[in-house]
Amino acid sequence: MIIVHDNSTISQISSTAIRELVQKRIDDFASDDFDSFSLGFFVVVEPRDSIQAIHAQVGFNILHNRFTGVRYDQTDFTPPFEFIEELPSCFDMVFILSDDGYGVELFIPKEDCIEPCLLAMCQMFSFKEGSN
Secondary structure (H helix, E strand, O other): OEEEOOHHHHHHOOOHHHHHHHHHHHHHHOOOOOOHHHHEEEEEOOOOOOHHHHHHHHOOOOOEOOOOOOEOOOOOOOOOOOEEEEOOOEEEEEEEOOOOOOEEEEEEEOOOOOOHHHHHHHHHHOEEOOOO
16 A cells, blocks of 8 residues: 655556546645645555555544444445545545544555455445536
8 A cells, every 4th residue: 555645655656547646636735745744645555455454554444434333334334434436447535534624535446456345335335436
C-alpha cells in the first residue's frame, strides 16, 4: 500500500490513472504545498494488501461501521464513509474523521488480487462516476 502524505510519494503509484487522480485531488485541495497534517492523507491499496494492513494505516477496519462495529455484509450496517465512487480504474472511498474536515481517501484498484470482501463492499455501496 502506498500512503501519500506529500507530493514526493505520488511517483510510487504504478497505475497511471490512479496516480493522476491522486495528483488531481492534491491540486484541488492545496494551491501550494499539500499539508496532510491539516487536510488528511491518501491511501492507495495495492494487490495483496490485507484488511488488517489497511486497518493499521487508517486506524480502523474499513469493512465495519466505526461506531457500531457492524460489518458491511450484515443487515444493520450503515456506511461510515462519506461515499464510494466507482471510477474506470478504481473505487474512491472517502472518510471524514473529524469536524474540521480531516480525512482519509482510499483508492482501491479494480484488480483480482484485492481483498474480495473489500471489492464486494465497494461494488455494493458505490455510485458510478457521472451518475446523479
